[in-house]
Amino acid sequence: MPHETLPQSADHQCDVLVIGGGPAGSTAATRLAEMGHRVTLLEKAHHPRFHIGESLLPANMPLLDQLGVRTEVEAIGMQKWGAEFISPWHDHRQTFEFADAWDKSMPSAFQVRRSEFDEILIRNAGRKGAEVIEGCRVREVEFLPDHAGALVHAQHDDGRSVTWRCRFLVDASGRDTFLGNRLKAKQRNPKHNSSALYAHFTGAQRNCGKKEGHISIFWFEHGWLWFIPLADGTTSIGVVTWPHRMKMRKTSVKEFFLEQIALCPAMAMRLKDAQLVSEVEATGNFSYSCDHSHGDRYLLLGDAYAFVDPVFSSGVMLAMKSGFEGADAIDTCLRQPQKSATALKRFDKVMKHGPKEFSWFIYRVTNPTMRNLFMGPSNVFRVQEALLSVLAGDIYGKTPIWGSLRILKAIYYLASLANLKRTLLAWKHRKFNIRYVEEPEGMA
Incomplete structure (x- = not known):
């Protein structure tokens, strides 16, 4: 494509500059380079680098195919056919298989080390023509008048500006x-707020056979925990709990992490012979969104726009999807400026859709009524297939799940009203840390 000549007021010029080399940035850079744009990607770290969020969804797989990296990801991944939910208030564990979702064509995904996965994506961007520069942190951005783009100031690791x-x-x-942050657009999510601690273990007790790669979700009194098996024998373990719980801790982060695991006997049993092999990381108040997804000659992608609780492993899929949609919008804006408004409106709709559909379940996932729906699923009116489609990330295509999801939500609200006292007590426990003892299911 013909490239617009920019004034010589900077050291370098490009059509599109991408800040960040995670799944969203690498995906967008790859797609834009394939479209013929001059793309520069600036990543503050050097790959491989540690990142949490190791569980992919079946809806990731078509995106990996389009990027041409599926074979590389398969080589480093643990195949994931489904998920299991374990509740101390129920006498069984509930397993879901992605093959039972509405669309049967996406039966599996992968658990991956993000250091390896993210490096595959960023190297692919470089191979496809993007200029990838690591160890270079963006310091300031000046937006230029008359829709002329932006001047980006960055600094290399060695101090060069x-x-x-x-x-x-x-x-x-x-x-x-x-x-x-700089535009004061980032806002804490008022409906949901959590903190997380996480680390890697070896020697954790896994499921057998095809279920070895399942992600396991454990509920406990103060939130939930994840168990993600990786291909090299390491297991990612995380605890997601309320911020006020984190503020109450009187021990080190590591000790507090192990104390929370001990509060969940089912998880503790899986780790009884395991060894902690990494530092324990902690992050707080992590649910947020920005009040807009785009502006004059800029877009926000992936976690730069919004981050929701990771219980359904949606983060990487939402990031990559935003990369595809963002690249399409930018291509339109640069080639056909008269269609920019329509392209950006579509982009904004897609950016809001994903977090919205996952968040309805995330806001309620620790509620007793929602736990009961997960632990005792029914496929009346195909509601279980629709729920599995959400868990698989199949929320952007033409799969007709929305009527069944409305029925599922109606079932939830009716069940919550039927157990109003328990619902209100659970809400108070979470919001105000008012303790109550929840009786086993069937005894309430």
């Missing part, structure tokens, strides 16, 4: 939310 002039800017900086 450098500037880029770009026609379009992409913020894919993850939870750093570079533009979200």
